[in-house]
Amino acid sequence: MIYFDYNATTPCDPAVVEAMLPYFSGKFGNAASKTHAYGWIADEGVEQARKQLALLLQAEPQEIVFTSGATEGCNLALKGTYEMYGTKGRHIIAVATEHKAVLDTCRQLQRRGAEVTYLAVDNQGLVDMEALAAAIRPDTFLIAVMYANNETGVLQPIAEIGRLAKQHGVLFFTDATQAAGKLPLDVNRDQVDILALSAHKFYGPKGVGALYVRRRDPRVRLLAQMDGGGHERGFRSGTLNVPGIVGLGKAAALAMESMDTEEKRLRGMRDHLERSLLRLEGAMVNGNPERRMGHVTNLSFAGIKAERLIAALNSRIAFSVGSACTSASREPSHVLEAMALGEERIKGSIRLSLGKFTTEAETDQAIAWIAEAVKREKA
Numbered sequence: 001m002i003y004f005d006y007n008a009t010t011p012c013d014p015a016v017v018e019a020m021l022p023y024f025s026g027k028f029g030n031a032a033s034k035t036h037a038y039g040w041i042a043d044e045g046v047e048q049a050r051k052q053l054a055l056l057l058q059a060e061p062q063e064i065v066f067t068s069g070a071t072e073g074c075n076l077a078l079k080g081t082y083e084m085y086g087t088k089g090r091h092i093i094a095v096a097t098e099h100k101a102v103l104d105t106c107r108q109l110q111r112r113g114a115e116v117t118y119l120a121v122d123n124q125g126l127v128d129m130e131a132l133a134a135a136i137r138p139d140t141f142l143i144a145v146m147y148a149n150n151e152t153g154v155l156q157p158i159a160e161i162g163r164l165a166k167q168h169g170v171l172f173f174t175d176a177t178q179a180a181g182k183l184p185l186d187v188n189r190d191q192v193d194i195l196a197l198s199a200h201k202f203y204g205p206k207g208v209g210a211l212y213v214r215r216r217d218p219r220v221r222l223l224a225q226m227d228g229g230g231h232e233r234g235f236r237s238g239t240l241n242v243p244g245i246v247g248l249g250k251a252a253a254l255a256m257e258s259m260d261t262e263e264k265r266l267r268g269m270r271d272h273l274e275r276s277l278l279r280l281e282g283a284m285v286n287g288n289p290e291r292r293m294g295h296v297t298n299l300s301f302a303g304i305k306a307e308r309l310i311a312a313l314n315s316r317i318a319f320s321v322g323s324a325c326t327s328a329s330r331e332p333s334h335v336l337e338a339m340a341l342g343e344e345r346i347k348g349s350i351r352l353s354l355g356k357f358t359t360e361a362e363t364d365q366a367i368a369w370i371a372e373a374v375k376r377e378k379a
């Protein structure tokens with residue numbers, strides 16, 4: 001079985017598991033217990049992870065808030081700022097291709113009185129900077145644009161958006177869940193105010209993530225969405241998931257060491273995979289081919305339903321159609337719909353995402369199997 005669904009989730013790196021293990025039993029203390037060594041030792045693990053996360057983002061450790069993942073991070077960013085800044089302005093700008101963690105939260109805020117502009121993208125998935133600038137209103141308090149798209153890998157012009165937001169005194173939130181641990185991030189270079197990430201997308205455990213919250217220029221205020229105890233500077237109460245946080249920190253440290261070489265290695269394999277599959281009749285890439293992450297390809301095969309390819313291949317290759325996160329609902333991908341690719345191309349789209357444990361032999365095997373399945377469907 002070949003795993004080509006790293007954008008849905010990744011296995012834990014064995015070194016991450018090893019780093020976590022002592023914190024389940026030996027070092028089991030509550031990081032908030034200040035009166036004894038059990039607590040101090042757990043707290044040391046958490047603070048080490050906070051530093052590792054800060055390095056990953058070029059931020060300060062005090063700017064890292066641990067969460068249960070990116071869904072919670074996106075909720076805290078959007079709802080937390082709305083409740084703090086909502087009297088000054090009620091307008092949010094988001095992009096139509098955002099993850100559901102952002103889109104569904106925006107819809108919820110609309111029920112509470114927020115006004116949301118959902119920006120269109122071009123047919124390669126990119127935001128138009130002029131349209132973004134034109135959408136800013138006097139009452140806009142937040143711009144939410146994801147760093148890299150989970151379905152296509154398309155990278156938005158984050159530094160340009162950061163500059164624009166700063167010029168207008170608007171907060172800038174980016175869901176960087178697909179980019180974190182894979183590309184060099186820098187919240188000051190990009191003038192990001194809030195950033196969400198999740199451990200399980202870069203070889204850490206599931207159910208843990210972090211939210212970066214800027215402390216200077218400006219000092220971002222968020223209303224907590226989880227009350228009780230005042231953990232994480234009051235932004236997020238609840239006993240910390242110490243093993244998970246230690247695992248997230250370790251994943252961040254490993255990513256710092258390997259992301260450059262790994263990006264090139266994966267890009268090489270992805271390009272080979274993509275070039276080979278594009279030789280098939282009617283094959284095309286979805287998403288801007290240049291401004292895109294190196295480990296993912298989203299392809300359509302004209303006249304073939306992706307469901308048919310899943311049926312033909314899912315005992316041998318794990319990959320997804322549309323978005324894994326919404327595939328329960330079996331709706332056509334909202335990302336490809338926002339790119340206006342047309343129903344046939346959307347229904348024919350598959351996403352192959354590679355990762356740390358992908359080998360060249362697996363890539364070659366997958367090319368052969370997918371090509372065979374496509375040709376059989378055509379016949």
Ligand SMILES: *Cc1c(COP(=O)(O)O)cnc(C)c1O
Pocket residue numbers: 007008068069070071072099101146148149150175176177178197198199201207209
């Ligand atoms: C996976 C993902 C999320 C949700 O993260 P969880 O930690 O699984 O809640 C949000 N945004 C993007 C872009 C993602 O890829």
